[in-house]
Amino acid sequence: MSPRQQTVSPAPPRLDISLAGPLVLVDADNTLWDTDGVFARAQLSLLLAVENAVGRHSQAESRLDYVRSFDQALAEQHHLGLRYPPRLLIQALAFALQDVPQQEAVRRAWSDGTQSGVASETVSQIERAFFDMIAAHPSLLPGVVTGLRDLSVAGATTVVLTEGSRKRVMRTIDHHGLGGFIDRIFEAPKTLRMFERVKSLAGSGQTIYMIGDQLTRDIRPASEAGLKTIYIPGAFQPKWEQQAGNVATFQAETFDAASSFLLRAEEETRPSQQEGGKPTYLRVQNRT
Template identity: 40%
Template structure:
């Protein structure tokens, strides 16, 4: 029986989802600008999109999995001067301040955006090395995802990493769910690896797991600076995270 279990986040922990999203979000902004004939953002374009993206995520019960059509209308409001908060509230209530973008056109924009957003991300530094180290040391690595499990399995297959994971688990990252996982692996030491304090680290710690943070480039505005220091260990990359875990005492 495995004595050490690793519950590992996928996006921006194993692969560089942030870069894929950045390209898709900037292309989305250009599309909305062209339709509205508004081109007044020469700099800070990605930051502009992400302020509206985060405003929606902060208010929607699905967090960053909110329907992307809301971002289309949110950006349209933002380009016309609406603040992220006001635009998010309008999008959440289905209110549109302009008829320049019809529902069918918005759905077409979303289809293109989702297609660009779903391109296969590249592996982050240290991932392959870390997974090989985990295998050599007998760690049981399970991938956790709040997204589509089929998508993550496809990325695993494309990168040839099927050997590295015991299973892929689709879960909502709450304290309750982490407690259930902790109970499932009650005879092992359990460590969670992730890139976001509020979705990975804090609920894992509250559930009695160790938690290793690999800080990603993407930091939502609601993360205060010291929240990145709550982890049991802050790693430089995935290989460093696994190396630290291998030094921990295994459960008896």
Template identity: 45%
Template structure:
């Protein structure tokens, strides 16, 4: 990956930065809620059905070492308990402890979990400005790398689906720790001109800042409730569309102290 010393390196997160994974998750979660409701014969009275389910989801994720990648069957069980009339946090705690009596059998819960994964495999939509932004970065000679904590094979598949795979030299799978960025930059030959574009302040922006990269925050549609405030993390830039990235990388837009638009 060695290149010219003046070549900018741009790391880009995948899910909810290049494509809208959150919309696919929302579709999958609402389908799971509907299936649990049908199985137990109860419906939530909540006006915002997605918010009802995501309160349970967040409570489970806060208790699990894998955070939002916890086993979906836990969500099935906690949702059944919440439909029985207890709040989301209590339902999550009870499902986590185990030993509960459920109306849904193990086979029913397993079938709902399987259908959840099937819906989760639906193709996502590309996010605003991505094709224009990546094309401009490629034309400017930038080295483009996807960095992800998700499964590399799934990221490759989605990159092909939305038509962006050809822009990237490599997909790097691994924990987004400062050491990962430093290790990759040692091969690019341009550590002084390195950027990270991501939608998560804690998972994308913070470790990249620690590694010395310029950071570009591209907020997605969903932020977990444990996410720090923008004012705490202070990304160098905040954008509303990916096609703003080339001007930043090419030095045509200055950063601001608060990491907002300049």
């Protein structure tokens, strides 16, 4: 599948039109904004609704860990991964709250969730409420505005990559006023082939970086395509992420730390002058 691109808005004017900054690919969810926090609140609300429907409550020490253990078990079996239909989670939890072991509860939700004891109308209501909650605008993660501004000042071309809805990403970008820092949005599966295609966007000698929070979906395929990668671990790490092994060029705690590393790397590797004496790279002097 070829990446589909969408221009959000023109990038802000560069301080020097001769700047030839890097091409920076950026994951959206849990790299720029806290999608995990939105889902955590929605999942806890879903669990409470299922408990009320069944008339029994989980005794788990961590309610979020409890619901997410079912979430991951379902995602491992579904071709859409973590984007499986939420009604499967509702039904699996309903079985489990009635003392069905997790593996069997997941299997039953797959085979015939209508036997969970929760009426189909109630399942639909809980599912709709879940969708309403995850539609909320997520908060920006620390350092995002500073990092994007620094990249823009340095003449970088910033492209947001998403495997989700491009329209949703555009709404979140507009909501937080980030449009001036984003040059394009691509919606496509993050595969080795996709990253190899995106490389064609780079100009001669232009370095390409990928910044993301998932080793399996962001870092590994980008690394295999020959891109420099910066890993920002997210708050929620599915077990397949924990088992992936870090192959990133660099790891950062926040987005502005990632952009600072990237800009330092560019400063160290790029020649300070183009032919004719014009600068090819601008040092970020401050963050005002």
